[in-house]
Amino acid sequence: MANRPKNRAERVAGHYDRLDAFYRRLWGEHLHHGLWPSASLSPGQAVRHLVRRVAQDARIAVGTRVCDVGCGYGAPARLWASEYGAQVTGFTVSEAQYRQACGRSVQGPPPVYQLQDFLAHDLPAESMDAVIGIESLTHIREPKEVFREAARLLRPGGRLVLCVWMAAPNASRGARRWLLDPICEEGRLWGLPTASSLYRWTEEAGLSVEQLDDLTSRVRRTWTVVLRRVGRALVSDPLLRRVLVDRSHPDRAFAWTLLRIWVAQHIGVLRYGWLVATQGG
Numbered sequence: 450m451a452n453r454p455k456n457r458a459e460r461v462a463g464h465y466d467r468l469d470a471f472y473r474r475l476w477g478e479h480l481h482h483g484l485w486p487s488a489s490l491s492p493g494q495a496v497r498h499l500v501r502r503v504a505q506d507a508r509i510a511v512g513t514r515v516c517d518v519g520c521g522y523g524a525p526a527r528l529w530a531s532e533y534g535a536q537v538t539g540f541t542v543s544e545a546q547y548r549q550a551c552g553r554s555v556q557g558p559p560p561v562y563q564l565q566d567f568l569a570h571d572l573p574a575e576s577m578d579a580v581i582g583i584e585s586l587t588h589i590r591e592p593k594e595v596f597r598e599a600a601r602l603l604r605p606g607g608r609l610v611l612c613v614w615m616a617a618p619n620a621s622r623g624a625r626r627w628l629l630d631p632i633c634e635e636g637r638l639w640g641l642p643t644a645s646s647l648y649r650w651t652e653e654a655g656l657s658v659e660q661l662d663d664l665t666s667r668v669r670r671t672w673t674v675v676l677r678r679v680g681r682a683l684v685s686d687p688l689l690r691r692v693l694v695d696r697s698h699p700d701r702a703f704a705w706t707l708l709r710i711w712v713a714q715h716i717g718v719l720r721y722g723w724l725v726a727t728q729g730g
């Protein structure tokens with residue numbers, strides 16, 4: 450049964466619902482960066498590479514119980530189910546994403562999707578082997594609570610894997626004002642943590658950090674790909690053209706913030722964090 454997301458998540462839900470067609474046409478079903486170990490991967494291969502690398506770090510195998518915080522259209526959940534045999538419970542606050550995810554078939558254990566704020570669920574303690582969040586943490590207003598909740602859900606030895614947009618610790622006031630703050634406002638992010646905040650929140654929740662890497666240089670090609678797609682869409686896709694140029698569209702600014710994201714990642718003020726932690730019990 451679908452529950453309506455609670456108020457605090459509605460701003461994010463509205464963003465993803467209104468931009469549903471925009472996201473699906475520009476990104477496809479994976480709403481996250483690609484990870485390029487070498488330049489030869491296509492964008493499609495790079496997004497799947499990221500999801501498989503998450504699976505490795507989360508130690509996903511047949512029957513692994515996975516909680517996917519912010520599951521989007523369910524593409525990572527379907528990959529973990531079909532390639533690894535995982536049992537995935539995924540949360541999204543977007544009704545459009547929820548409907549798309551529920552409508553897709555999968556070979557393997559069917560993921561269970563919940564249209565619900567992750568911080569308002571009622572899953573039992575120690576009921577998960579892995580908790581994963583691919584680019585969802587910064588949408589959640591109380592990020593520290595996500596770590597506490599992950600620690601509660603994980604069985605002893607269970608693993609947390611987060612892919613997180615981060616701010617560089619030395620970002621100047623100008624970079625914050627002209628790049629990071631507008632990216633947060635237009636992308637409906639509550640803020641951008643630094644790597645040291647992520648480390649602290651993990652340890653304060655009682656989890657042990659195993660790995661905290663900065664993978665910016667291996668994911669930032671994503672935005673060159675997205676901007677190329679936007680350029681093509683401006684010429685050929687009337688629906689996307691409307692989002693990009695229609696002054697009355699509430700999320701038009703977000704479309705243009707893609708350029709800010711490209712700049713912020715390329716000058717190094719917007720970073721891409723990869724956190725792996727374990728529940729020591």
Ligand SMILES: C[S@@+](CC[C@H](N)C(=O)[O-])C[C@H]1O[C@@H](n2cnc3c(N)ncnc32)[C@H](O)[C@@H]1O
Pocket residue numbers: 458461462465478479480481518519520521522523524525540541542543546565566567568582583584585588589
């Ligand atoms: C950038 S998308 C990433 C989607 C997915 N992880 C993927 O990589 O394809 C962010 C996701 O976080 C979800 N989200 C944001 N706030 C949430 C919350 N409070 N509870 C659950 N999901 C949330 C959104 O609904 C969306 O699915």
